[in-house]
Amino acid sequence: MNDIDYDRIAVLRTRLNQARGPDRRLGYEIITVLLPDTPEAQKASDLLQRDDVDTSIEAADLDLTNSVDVVLRFLERRALTADWELFCRATRNGEEPDPAGPYTANLMRGIFMYSGGGWTAPNCLFDLAIQAICAGADMYNEEDVIPLFASPDPKDADPVVDWSxxxxxxxxxxxxxxxxxxxxxxxxxxxxxxxxxxxxxxxxxxxxxxxxxxxxxxxxxxxxxxxxxxxxxxxxx
Known part of the structure; x- marks a missing residue:
């Protein structure tokens, strides 16, 4: 995965975090960057050239922003298998809603943890897949069943004048x-x-x-x- 365009994937990932629902076109764009020189990327690229990309029933297995099951199958193909749990992080009184959405997911693999967030469950898991693949996690093949946890809330901090x-x-x-x-x-x-x-x-x-x-x-x-x-x-x- 050394050919990934990290600058472009960073922009697309930000759009994914902010999406309030399925966005097939965005999902296909991410696939073309995330998996360069693969059949999936070629299929997604071809679909993006069509006028009916948002309504086409073809290549449903690439519509990763619309279905948790599709994302899980995608992760399995990348050797990122695990037991999954999704947590909806509720907003506390007086706290601004998290722009990344209510869903947060972490995947533990060995000593590493990969995280994702999004307004919908599929987007949250797709975000997790981006982070894990960009970090090279699909090169691992642990046989262990590893659970998914919710990430902690950011801790508070008091403003200071300057660091030491x-x-x-x-x-x-x-x-x-x-x-x-x-x-x-x-x-x-x-x-x-x-x-x-x-x-x-x-x-x-x-x-x-x-x-x-x-x-x-x-x-x-x-x-x-x-x-x-x-x-x-x-x-x-």
Whole structure:
């Protein structure tokens, strides 16, 4: 999966997080990027050229935004099998709704965890598939049955004026040598001076890309180097 266009998949994944229902065209676009040079990608690309892509009954096995069963079959084909549980995270009183939707799912594979979110159950699992495949999880073939858990809510933080020099140095170290620092689900967690939180995927760091995904909005921002990241108010959590 080294040919994945990570920049484009990041944009498509943001659209998927924000979608309030099925979006067959978006699903096909993701497939063409997620699985380049495969029969699935070719079929999805062909369907996108048609005027009736939103209503066609063909290639229902690629309509991953419309059916949990279709996503599960897709994950099985990618050797991402597991026992599944979906949790609907209720909004607390006074809390803004999560733009990623009420569904959150985590897939544990060995010592790693891959997560997804979305307004619908299929979109949530499809988001999980994107994260797992981009991280290379489909190269694993564990025989164990591994459960799916709901992710924790982001912890609160009080605004501060600036990070200490020690924490800035820790941030530089964490970005440069991330494997000892990432959480078990394969992400480096960061906090902002204004109390926000974000994460960087391990597969992004592995290719030298500093792309933060906001924990709540799921929107992403890129930084050319770690000093630009720190100057923007971010530090390792």
């Amino acid at each position: 020099d020690d924490l800035k140095d820790q941030t530089r170290e964490a970005v440069a040598n991330f494997w000892p620092h990432i959480e078990k689900w394969g992400k480096l967690r960061l906090k902002h001076l204004n109390g926000r939180f974000s994460t960087i995927e391990s597969y992004e760091l592995d290719r030298g890309v500093i792309r933060l995904v906001d924990t709540k909005s799921k929107l992403f921002s890129d930084y050319k180097n770690v000093d630009a990241l720190i100057n923007a108010g971010w530090a390792v959590d």
